Amino acid sequence: MKSSLGVYVHIPFCARICPYCDFAVEAVGEAVGEAGRGGAASGDWRETEDRYVEGLLAELALRAATFSGRSLSSIYFGGGTPSLLRPESLARIREAVMDAFPPGRASPEITLEVNPSTLERERLPAFRAEAGINRLSVGVQSFDDSVLKALGRAHGAEESRRTLEAARRAGFDNLSIDLIFAALHQTPAMLEADLDEAVAFGPEHISSYELVFEARTPFGRALADGRFSAYPEEASASMVERIEERLVGAGYRRYELTNYARPSHEAVHNRRYWQRLPVLALGVGAHSTDPPGPGRPYGARHGNPRARVAWLAGVEAGAWPIGEEERLSRADAMAEACFLALRCAEGLDEAGFEAEFGVALREPFGDAIARFLGEGLLEQIGPGHLALSRRGRMLADTVCAEFV
Ligand code: SF4
Numbered sequence: 001m002k003s004s005l006g007v008y009v010h011i012p013f014c015a016r017i018c019p020y021c022d023f024a025v026e027a028v029g030e031a032v033g034e035a036g037r038g039g040a041a042s043g044d045w046r047e048t049e050d051r052y053v054e055g056l057l058a059e060l061a062l063r064a065a066t067f068s069g070r071s072l073s074s075i076y077f078g079g080g081t082p083s084l085l086r087p088e089s090l091a092r093i094r095e096a097v098m099d100a101f102p103p104g105r106a107s108p109e110i111t112l113e114v115n116p117s118t119l120e121r122e123r124l125p126a127f128r129a130e131a132g133i134n135r136l137s138v139g140v141q142s143f144d145d146s147v148l149k150a151l152g153r154a155h156g157a158e159e160s161r162r163t164l165e166a167a168r169r170a171g172f173d174n175l176s177i178d179l180i181f182a183a184l185h186q187t188p189a190m191l192e193a194d195l196d197e198a199v200a201f202g203p204e205h206i207s208s209y210e211l212v213f214e215a216r217t218p219f220g221r222a223l224a225d226g227r228f229s230a231y232p233e234e235a236s237a238s239m240v241e242r243i244e245e246r247l248v249g250a251g252y253r254r255y256e257l258t259n260y261a262r263p264s265h266e267a268v269h270n271r272r273y274w275q276r277l278p279v280l281a282l283g284v285g286a287h288s289t290d291p292p293g294p295g296r297p298y299g300a301r302h303g304n305p306r307a308r309v310a311w312l313a314g315v316e317a318g319a320w321p322i323g324e325e326e327r328l329s330r331a332d333a334m335a336e337a338c339f340l341a342l343r344c345a346e347g348l349d350e351a352g353f354e355a356e357f358g359v360a361l362r363e364p365f366g367d368a369i370a371r372f373l374g375e376g377l378l379e380q381i382g383p384g385h386l387a388l389s390r391r392g393r394m395l396a397d398t399v400c401a402e403f404v
Contacts, residue, residue, distance in 0.1 A: 004104070005070035006272040007097050009056060010283030011082035012308060013048075015117070019152045022214035024285025024306040025080050030154075032084055032119075052283075052308070053089045055315045057096050059282045062320040064100045066290055067280050071104035072097065074269035076111045077133075083114040087126035094132050109174075109268040111135040114167075116159035124163075124170040135174040135267075136167050137207075142180060142190070143197040150184045151211070164201050174265060176205035181243065182236035183211040184228070191239055192246070199250045204265035208243050208258050210236055237394040244393075255345045257388075257396055274340045276333075284311045298333035301326045330357065334364060339400035342378075347387030368402040 013028045014021075032045050075097055077090060094110060112133040114120050127133045140160040142148055148156060167175055177198050181191055198206055213223040213230065222228040244254055252260035256274060259267065272279055273289070278299070281288040285306040292299045304323040305311045314322030328336070334357055341348040353361040362369060369386065372378040377392035377399050392399050 003070050004073040004277065005067050005101050006074040006076065006269050006277065006279045007072065007101070008076045008078060008269070008279055008281040008286055008288075009082070009093055009097075010281065010286040010304075011052070011077060011079040011085055012284045013052075013084050014079065014081045014115075015084070015154055018154075019218035020211060020213065020220075022212075022217050022220075023080065026308065028084070049085055049089060051312070053085070053092060055312050056093055056282050058315040058318070059320060060096055060100060060280075062315065062318060063280055063282070063288070066293070067101065067278060070101055070278065070291075072101040072108045073103070073106075074109040074111070074272065076269040078111075078113050080113075081115050081120075082112055083120040083123065083127070087123055087130040090127065090131035090133065107134075109135055111137055111176075111267070111269055113137045113139060114163065115139045116155040116163040118159070121159075121163050121166045124166050124172070128170050128172060134172075135176065136172050137176040137178060137205075138163055138167065138203075140164075140177050140179060140198070142183065142186070142194050144186070144190050144194065147180075147183050147186050147190060151180070164203070174205070175201075175203040176207060176267065177201065177203045179206065179208045180211055181208055181239045182231040184231075188235075188239065188242065191242065195243065195246045199247070205259070205261045205267060206247060206252060207260075208247075210240075210258075240394055241390075253345070257343045257393060271344075274344050276336060276340060284308050296327045298328040298330055300328060331364075333357070334359075335404045338365060338403040342386070342388055342400055342403075343396065345387070347381050347385045350384040350386070365403060372399055372402070 010024065012025050013032070014025050015028065015030050015032060017025055017027050028045065028048070075094060082090070090112065110133050112127055112131070112135070114136050116138065138160065141151060141153060143157045143160060145157050164175065164177070179194055179198060211231070213220045213228070215224070219228065223230060247260045248254060252262060254260050255266045256270070259270065261267070276289070278291040279289045281302075281304070284304055286304045288302040290296065290300040290302060302323055302325050305314070311322065314320060337353055337356065338348055338361075348361070350361045369378065372392065373380070376389055377395060378386050379389040379392070381387045388396055388399060
């Protein structure tokens, strides 16, 4: 694992922007759907898509040396809506990444985020056969049309059902469903119905995210000026509990705070972030995790510019690095090792921490650990292994913040 690599590819385009979204995204309009079928807007969109893909390949060439010698374990096409790209565009990127970083013995996990829409549904067979995608993450969010409408989503529940069915028909045997909870007027009964329907489809993986009101989004502004009120904390905490109960009862394992999987279907790529393994991230607003190297003994983070114009100008001029760089200090790395491990079911391994940093875990963090054990927010799950308790998982942000 130490010499492996995950590659994240950010595709910033969405047909329209959801009012709660804080990702690096830009609206390309519903016309892109038509362009995908050779409609009126096809010329402009095709040019935008092709130039962006060229930019990704240029950035890959500029950045590959930092990660050289690593074997590819995963590619994740995220966004935005990466399934707006043509299958042949995704295939070009996948081939270039695999040429730069030949995979080891096991074949890499290649995930594509998909939004339920007619265009993307039609492309599923080509995503599988031509682009080599072997895992789909479907942005269902809810099977309740009133929730989807309130969230400003472009799709309806029926589109999700058709997309999931089409994905199975196209041969995808590794499907993940994204669900959102604590979403505006969503009631516990509505959440229950979402969980029932998700489980009934039998996906290999389910992620559940709480709706967050990010300050710079229309929803964040509505919250700030009182047009929305935040979901009651207690109600959202009991939803977290109910999600775990329901999904674990249906045979999924909670392997991370918000992620559930059937045995052996944990997301290879996503786990890299919690395990602090290197990720080369390409595209606007993408964040890389660079491995330790000269001048960065604990690795570094790189953030690309969020504006496509600035990112393209850099990569087309061959002028990377172009974004922010943060070289991790030993203290940063120790904090990360704790709070990321605590997010995962395996918890925090005290011996592993000491082997990596040359200091016992309880030296820097003894007070916080003793307090959280006393308050029942942390628990000992085996010799030298600490994890969040059931109550600790409800208050995960508070516990994790103590390690920073
Ligand atoms: S589809 Fe996803 S990435 Fe696009 S705007 Fe909506 S939430 Fe953001």
